[in-house]
Amino acid sequence: MMTTAEKKKDSLPFFGIGKIIPYIRKYSKHLVLMVVCGILSGLFDIVMPLFQKYALNHYVGEKTLDTLGWFIALYAATGILVCIMTYISCSIAMATEVRVNRDLRNAAFDHLQTLSFSYFNQNSVGYIHARVMSDTSRIGSLSSWTLMDAIWHSTYFIGALVVMFLTNAKLAALVFLIVPFITVLFSFFQKHLVRVNREIRETNSKITGDFNEGITGAKTIKTLVIEETIRDELTKDTAEIKRKSVRAARLRGLFSATMNMASSVAIALVLWRGGYIAESEVGTFSMFMTYAEGLMEPVRWLIDVVSDLITTQVNIERFSKLVETKSDVSDSPEVIEKYGDTFHPKKENWEELKGDIRFEDVSFKYPDGDELVLEHFDLDIPYGSNIAIVGETGAGKSTLVNLVCRFYEPTSGKVLIDGRDARERSQLWLHSNIGYVLQSPHLFSGTIRENMLYGNLGASEEDIWRALKLVSADEVVNKLEKGLETDVGEGGNLLSTGEKQLICFARAILADPRILVLDEATASVDTITEQKIQAAIDTIIKGRTSLVIAHRLSTVRNADVILVVKDGKIIERGRHKELLRQRGHYYELYTRQYEDEATGKALA
Numbered sequence: 001m002m003t004t005a006e007k008k009k010d011s012l013p014f015f016g017i018g019k020i021i022p023y024i025r026k027y028s029k030h031l032v033l034m035v036v037c038g039i040l041s042g043l044f045d046i047v048m049p050l051f052q053k054y055a056l057n058h059y060v061g062e063k064t065l066d067t068l069g070w071f072i073a074l075y076a077a078t079g080i081l082v083c084i085m086t087y088i089s090c091s092i093a094m095a096t097e098v099r100v101n102r103d104l105r106n107a108a109f110d111h112l113q114t115l116s117f118s119y120f121n122q123n124s125v126g127y128i129h130a131r132v133m134s135d136t137s138r139i140g141s142l143s144s145w146t147l148m149d150a151i152w153h154s155t156y157f158i159g160a161l162v163v164m165f166l167t168n169a170k171l172a173a174l175v176f177l178i179v180p181f182i183t184v185l186f187s188f189f190q191k192h193l194v195r196v197n198r199e200i201r202e203t204n205s206k207i208t209g210d211f212n213e214g215i216t217g218a219k220t221i222k223t224l225v226i227e228e229t230i231r232d233e234l235t236k237d238t239a240e241i242k243r244k245s246v247r248a249a250r251l252r253g254l255f256s257a258t259m260n261m262a263s264s265v266a267i268a269l270v271l272w273r274g275g276y277i278a279e280s281e282v283g284t285f286s287m288f289m290t291y292a293e294g295l296m297e298p299v300r301w302l303i304d305v306v307s308d309l310i311t312t313q314v315n316i317e318r319f320s321k322l323v324e325t326k327s328d329v330s331d332s333p334e335v336i337e338k339y340g341d342t343f344h345p346k347k348e349n350w351e352e353l354k355g356d357i358r359f360e361d362v363s364f365k366y367p368d369g370d371e372l373v374l375e376h377f378d379l380d381i382p383y384g385s386n387i388a389i390v391g392e393t394g395a396g397k398s399t400l401v402n403l404v405c406r407f408y409e410p411t412s413g414k415v416l417i418d419g420r421d422a423r424e425r426s427q428l429w430l431h432s433n434i435g436y437v438l439q440s441p442h443l444f445s446g447t448i449r450e451n452m453l454y455g456n457l458g459a460s461e462e463d464i465w466r467a468l469k470l471v472s473a474d475e476v477v478n479k480l481e482k483g484l485e486t487d488v489g490e491g492g493n494l495l496s497t498g499e500k501q502l503i504c505f506a507r508a509i510l511a512d513p514r515i516l517v518l519d520e521a522t523a524s525v526d527t528i529t530e531q532k533i534q535a536a537i538d539t540i541i542k543g544r545t546s547l548v549i550a551h552r553l554s555t556v557r558n559a560d561v562i563l564v565v566k567d568g569k570i571i572e573r574g575r576h577k578e579l580l581r582q583r584g585h586y587y588e589l590y591t592r593q594y595e596d597e598a599t600g601k602a603l604a
């Protein structure tokens, strides 16, 4: 059952606008000016028909033209003031829109950087992308244009009514006869339009999802030959959105037409009785007709804005959900106080990291997993040691190093770095001391040089080449026509997986980390390159703590300790020869691999 607090939170009042006030408050001075100009421009618009009334009453027929000079001057001045006010309020609205947009996007992006891995596992790229791009842009336009329109329309509406009643209450009351009619129409269309718009929005998200899958899974779609199935799904959704959009357009058209009719009715009423009531003052008569028509504009606007606000409420909710998401892994206020946060590190307080790692009775379950991956796990890695982790797929090897890197935190127990709980110091401190070559290598779009520099912004040309040479990645770079200036494409997709892996490796080394983590870092390179890298690893790891995960057991022979992991437990540990002598799981894995390789060679 929902608590009262939850219910309150669920039905956001005023379309949830309260949630974005902190982002708008900054611009309150601009907005006040915009509101004032909006009100003035609305007021001047009300004055215009008064001129019309005056001119018709005083200058048409055999009347005097004495005041004509003044009239023209005032009329022109009012016209110019309307222009100026409109210009100021529009430019403020435009500037506020882009400013709020920028602030929201920066806030969302900054917050994303602090979220843990599990957030990205649970939310698709498409979903996050929509939050950062389209939700923010709708909120931006709400806080500027919608606000300005609201001011202008209400000023006009209220002002016109006041002028009408002051000029001729009876005639104004006559125009008011159509109000009940408009109210009924409004609520009828409002209900239907909101529903159709919601359905369109839902289908639209489905289409975005279809597109995302179609793009990210393009290769898989081709290999599975399911183009037709995927297309059918998309065309079904696009047909649906077309049908619904046409319905919405018809509804809106019908509403517009009935509003036109309503204003015609109002004008007809004025024409019918106006003569008596206004005692044949043509000017008053004509002014009333202009107002009667103009009054429909705010009503027309209102119907659109209500559907818009309902959509924007969803945007606000989703955006707030993103920026309010608490990371599973976060630094405590005391830690931030001392070590700084992601964007304001207090490096002067950072201790040097030696590289002792200890797991103390660690149990771990992934935030979205059901079972414990590690249970009462203990492990001591003294600084400078070279640990190899082997085991079958899904044994928990990557999980183990993810915990070392504090990408996740233990469900219970502790991971100690240099004898202190990792949570006692900042994530950034730890991460800036770790070089991690991931199982799935990632490069940023840009050149190889730029990618290398992400490892160490201050690295010289010489440092870059030394790092590249160390892992035989220099050959990859030399082979490319543009060398270090080669563009690697989004995610590094213009290079092969092995090439990407080598460059990621070199990048990690360039950072000169205290702890080096290699998760299958050589899985995608050929045996000759692997041997070269192996030699490099032997050099690089000296004086550092290293954790090397490898499927190919031939690469871990030199490790100080090999940990054999199975179902989240270390079932064997020791040096290569000792483990072989034990004739346990490692021996089994090794001989099986060795046999496979021997058979492979023989067949070749």
Ligand SMILES: Nc1ncnc2c1ncn2[C@@H]1O[C@H](COP(=O)(O)OP(=O)(O)OP(=O)(O)O)[C@@H](O)[C@H]1O
Pocket: 121, 366, 367, 368, 369, 373, 391, 392, 393, 394, 395, 396, 397, 398, 399, 400, 439
């Ligand atoms: N993000 C996740 N959410 C939930 N469960 C996960 C997640 N990542 C891994 N697991 C589960 O945790 C277990 C250990 O996974 P892990 O990635 O550590 O295996 P691994 O030993 O690195 O395997 P491989 O050799 O295939 O890389 C697996 O059973 C897996 O299903």
Ligand SMILES: [Mg+2]
Pocket: 397, 398, 399, 439, 519
């Ligand atoms: Mg793994």
